[in-house]
Amino acid sequence: MRGNVRLLGLDFGSTTSSAMVASAVMVRNCVTGRVELGGLTEEYRSVPVFTPLREGRIDEQVVLGLLERWLDEGGLAGRDVFGGGALITGLAAQRDNAAALASLLRGRVGDSILVAAGDANLESWMAFLGSAARLSRRSPGVEVLNLDIGGGTTNLALGIDGEVRRTGCLFVGARHLQVEPGGYRIVSVSKYARALLDHLGIHRGPGDELSPGDVDAVLSFYVTLLEAAVSGQNETFTTPIARLHQHTAIAIEPPAEVPRVVTLSGGVGALVYEKLRGAPWPRTTSFGDLGIDLAQRILSSDVLSRDLSAWIPDHFGRATVFGMMRHSMDISGATVFLSSPDLLPLRDLPILGRLESDADESRVYELLRLVRESPSGGCLRIEASILPLAALRGLGARIRDELRARPLSPPQALVLFVAENVGKTLGQYVSDWGQIPTPLVVIDEVFVKDARFAQIGRMKDHVVPVWVHGLD
DSSP, rough: EEEEEEEEEEOOOOSSSEEEEEEEEEEOTTTTEEEEEEEEEEEEEOOOOOOOTTTEEEEEHHHHHHHHHHHTTOTTTTTTTOOEEEOTTTTTGGGTHHHHHHHHHHHHHTTTEEESOOOHHHHHHHHHHHTTTHHHHHHHTEEEEEEEEOOOOEEEEETTTEEEEEEEEEEEEEETTEEEESOEEEEEEHHHHHHHHHHHOOHHHHOOBBBBHHHHHHHHHHHHHHHHHTHHHHGGGGGGHHTTTTEEOOOOOOOSSSOOEEEEEEHHHHHHHHHHHHHOOTTTTTTTTHHHHHHHHHHHHHHHHHHTTTTOOOGGOOHHHHHHHHEEEEEEOSSOOOSSSTTTEEEEEEEEEEEEEOOOHHHHHHHHHHHSSSSTTEEEEEEEOOHHHHHHHHHHHHHHHHHSSSOOOOOOOEEESSSSSOOHHHHHHHHHTTOOOOOOEEEEOOOOOOOSSSEOOOBBBTTEEEEEEEOO
C-alpha cells in the first residue's frame, strides 16, 4: 500500500500563531503489518505572527484571513487534507471565544484535522513527541523531562525511551504581563499575574512601570515553580498562589536511580537555544512581554540549564506543531467496518470503557448503557491480545443481542476499537450481517491511548485517520 497524503498543523498560542504543511506516504510496515505514515516531509512553514486579539478576544476574521493565506501558500487551497491537528493553547485557550475559533477552524478545514483547545496534557504530550522523543529514544534508560514554555503555560512531559510517562502543566509563561516593547510599562495583566502581583505586594496595573525589583520577584516565582517541578519537590505546590498556577497536577517524582535531563521547547525555549548557538539576545522586551527575561533567568538556573548545551532537541525546541501533525493521528487497518459509507466523519465521541473479549451479558449491558446515555453515542475498546474466531463470534453476538433489545437512537453511533485485523469480521457479527440498523464503525489495528474522546476522519484508500484527545 502506498498513498500520498497532505497533513496540516496549526498552532494558536498565547503569543504567536503559525501553520505547517507536510507531505507523507501511507505505507504498510513489513514487520507489524500496520499502516503507517512514512517519508514525512515539511513542505511549508509560515512565519509566526502575533495571535490576533481584539478587545480581549481572538479576532476571528483576522484568523480566517491568516488561514486562507496559509492554505494558499502551503499549496492546500482546493486540495484535500488527510489529517493533522490544530492546537489552541495557553491564554488563547482561555479567551471567551476559543470555542468559536475551534468551530471556525473545523468549518474551514473540515473534520480532517483534530482541533484541541486547552487540552493541557495533549499539548504536553505533543511537545515531547515533536521535540524530545527522538533524543529520548537515542538515550535508553534516561529520563528526559521536556518543558514547553510559551506565552501562557509551561507544559511538562517526562519520557523514557521515547514514551511519555508523566505530564503536567503550569500557568508559567512570558505573556501574563504584557508590556510596551522596549520597556516595562504594563499593557495588560492576566488573572494569574494579577494574583501573583497581589501576593508579592506589587501594587501595579496597566499604565504603571514595573521596577527591576518587580520583574525579579515575578521571575523568581516562575523559576522556583519550574525548578520544583523538575526536581519533584511537590511540597512547593501546596501554597494557595502555587496551586493557582497549576493547570494540571504535577505528578513528577524526584529523580530515582536513572539519570534525568531537562530539555526545552516553545517560544521561550527557542530563545534559550538561540542564545546557546551564539545569537545575541533580542532587544529589551521586544516581543512586548517577559519572554526574553524569563529565558535569561532559565539560563542562570543551575537546575534548569545544566543539560541544555549537551541535550538539544529537534528543531531547537520549535516542534510542537510538528508533533501535533505527526503524532496526534493513527491510521486504521484496511478492514474497517462501516454500517453506512455516509457515517464518517465522527467528531468528539466519548471513549466510555474497555470491553474484554470474554465479557458477559451484564458487562456488555453496562457499557452499552453508557453509550445510549451519551447524545452522540460513544466508543468502546475491545481488550484482547489474541482474539480467536470463536471468542470474536461470541462477543459479537452478545453486543448484537444487546443492540437488538435496546437500540441506539439517531444521531448516536457506536465505535469499536480492536487491535487485531478483524474489523470487518467483528462488524458483521455485531450487525448480524447488516440486519441491525445501528450506526456502527469497527476500527482495527489502532491502539487507543488512555484518552476521553475520539475523532474519526473520512476513509481514503480503505483506511481512516483516528485522533484521540483529552488524555488522562
